[in-house]
Amino acid sequence: MTSTVNPVDEHAARAPEFPMARAAGCPFDPPPTLRDLQREGPLARVRLWDGSTPWLVTRYADQRALLGDPRVSADIHRPGYPRQAPMPPGGTGVSFILKDDPEHARLRRMVTAPFAIKRVEAMRPGVQKIVDDLIDELLAGPNPVDLVEAFALPVPSLVICQLLGVPYADHDFFQDNSKVIINRNVTPEQRSAAHGNLIEYLDGLMGEKIARPVDDLLSGLAERVTAGELSRNEAAQMGVLLLIAGHETTANMIALGTLALFEHPEQLALLRDTDDPRLIASAVEELLRYLHITHSGRRRVAVEDIEIGGEVIRAGEGLILANDIANRDPGMFAEPDRLDLRRDARRHVAFGFGVHQCLGQPLARMELQVVYGTLYRRIPTLRAAVELERIPFKHDGSVYGVYELPVTW
Amino acid sequence: MKVTVDQDRCVASGQCVVAAMEVFDQRDEDGVVVLLDPEPRAERAEDVRHAAAVCPALAIAIED
Ligand code: HEM
Ligand code: SF4
Numbered sequence: 357m358t359s360t361v362n363p364v365d366e367h368a369a370r371a372p373e374f375p376m377a378r379a380a381g382c383p384f385d386p387p388p389t390l391r392d393l394q395r396e397g398p399l400a401r402v403r404l405w406d407g408s409t410p411w412l413v414t415r416y417a418d419q420r421a422l423l424g425d426p427r428v429s430a431d432i433h434r435p436g437y438p439r440q441a442p443m444p445p446g447g448t449g450v451s452f453i454l455k456d457d458p459e460h461a462r463l464r465r466m467v468t469a470p471f472a473i474k475r476v477e478a479m480r481p482g483v484q485k486i487v488d489d490l491i492d493e494l495l496a497g498p499n500p501v502d503l504v505e506a507f508a509l510p511v512p513s514l515v516i517c518q519l520l521g522v523p524y525a526d527h528d529f530f531q532d533n534s535k536v537i538i539n540r541n542v543t544p545e546q547r548s549a550a551h552g553n554l555i556e557y558l559d560g561l562m563g564e565k566i567a568r569p570v571d572d573l574l575s576g577l578a579e580r581v582t583a584g585e586l587s588r589n590e591a592a593q594m595g596v597l598l599l600i601a602g603h604e605t606t607a608n609m610i611a612l613g614t615l616a617l618f619e620h621p622e623q624l625a626l627l628r629d630t631d632d633p634r635l636i637a638s639a640v641e642e643l644l645r646y647l648h649i650t651h652s653g654r655r656r657v658a659v660e661d662i663e664i665g666g667e668v669i670r671a672g673e674g675l676i677l678a679n680d681i682a683n684r685d686p687g688m689f690a691e692p693d694r695l696d697l698r699r700d701a702r703r704h705v706a707f708g709f710g711v712h713q714c715l716g717q718p719l720a721r722m723e724l725q726v727v728y729g730t731l732y733r734r735i736p737t738l739r740a741a742v743e744l745e746r747i748p749f750k751h752d753g754s755v756y757g758v759y760e761l762p763v764t765w
Numbered sequence: 766m767k768v769t770v771d772q773d774r775c776v777a778s779g780q781c782v783v784a785a786m787e788v789f790d791q792r793d794e795d796g797v798v799v800l801l802d803p804e805p806r807a808e809r810a811e812d813v814r815h816a817a818a819v820c821p822a823l824a825i826a827i828e829d
Binding site: 469472474476702703707709711713714718 | 791
């Protein structure tokens with residue numbers, strides 16, 4: 357029988373599984389299949405855990421165009437949305453990261469003020485003090501030590517606790533539950549239980565802030581609940597989003613960034629020998645670009661037909677925008693696989709693009725500038741205490757990084 | 766160079782302030798962009814173009 361194969365079916369039949377594995381021995385580079393797909397064309401089909409075959413968008417310019425396109429939705433409840441994992445039983449409450457405008461904008465604008473550049477700059481001396489104190493403790497403590505537990509997690513956790521008004525004493529509780537939520541391999545029941553724990557915890561805190569508002573972000577939300585602008589449940593969901601996003605990502609950048617610098621000693625030396633804020637800021641942008649820790653791709657669904665590169669994405673079809681490979685797009689960055697702290701990497705998409713671009717980016721940048729600008733100068737002999745092969749990477753995480761980084765000095 | 770901003774589209778990322786502090790600021794109440802200088806001097810043109818290029822909400826327009 358002769359039949360012409362529908363090109364869409366043909367794509368789907370060849371669809372490789374997503375997420376893909378990184379190459380052995382290349383823990384800092386995106387999976388080689390992503391590179392091949394980027395070279396071959398702007399769009400490819402990939403196969404997810406549930407058998408669905410959304411489009412994968414690999415090139416920098418296309419990703420920016422689509423993430424800035426109102427015909428593209430971030431609403432996880434729309435049919436066709438490419439889910440990372442099964443929906444937990446009973447559904448899930450999600451804050452604005454998985455909603456569209458105008459609802460997204462309404463909620464996001466309630467928490468944008470504390471992340472404005474001037475407000476974040478005013479926090480810099482406090483963050484410097486947190487970093488200095490933790491380094492003092494590190495130097496006075498056991499050697500070797502796990503940098504993740506002793507430094508990379510405490511820095512952003514202390515900072516976000518202060519900003520939100522969450523007691524740091526509860527850090528084991530919220531860090532453990534966050535870890536479950538961002539692990540790709542847990543069951544839907546486990547994920548939903550961890551999410552439930554955090555919602556319950558934040559709801560309790562909201563109760564306290566409603567009764568006795570103080571000067572912190574959660575109290576700001578509490579006042580809106582009292583004024584009837586926001587439901588208490590919406591406020592708790594927002595608190596959970598900010599708490600998770602506020603410490604997990606930055607912690608991974610600190611530990612993975614340090615390891616990448618150990619593997620590029622000449623680049624580490626640049627940071628060890630400088631106090632130039634411009635070089636430090638440039639180093640932060642380049643490490644964000646090069647490491648791209650949110651390696652599960654931005655997830656979206658088309659709400660109208662969209663033409664791209666001669667192909668039509670149909671309304672209702674899922675999209676995965678692999679920002680990690682866009683940050684290595686040779687059409688955008690010369691010699692993209694070279695870590696070069698002096699290059700101008702500011703156009704990277706490590707924080708995404710479009711209306712959902714990271715709310716916490718000014719804070720994350722400032723924290724990373726303080727950390728990268730201080731840690732290696734204060735401990736010039738800092739190095740890994742084990743071989744690269746023995747370091748456990750978060751291949752199973754929706755945010756990439758290392759579980760442990762034993763260091764010595 | 767003439768610059769305009771669209772405050773309704775702005776998502777308060779602060780990227781324009783980082784790129785060109787003399788030209789862009791943010792409102793205290795919600796971090797939304799405020800245009801300080803609608804006709805920046807030539808030596809600021811490159812920074813302003815960079816701001817428009819990195820604005821995630823495409824809220825900055827430039828006319829030469
Ligand atoms: C280096 C650290 C960080 C990285 C790499 C990062 C990355 C990202 C990315 C890629 C997105 C876009 C998601 C999408 O488009 O689907 C995002 C959104 C978001 N991030 Fe971050 N983030 C970091 C730090 C933070 C911090 C410190 C906070 C908060 C305190 C934060 C809060 C958020 C929030 C609330 C959103 C949702 C924004 C929206 O939907 O409008 N992030 N982040
Ligand atoms: S860069 Fe764009 S979105 Fe960000 S604050 Fe400036 S105008 Fe608003």
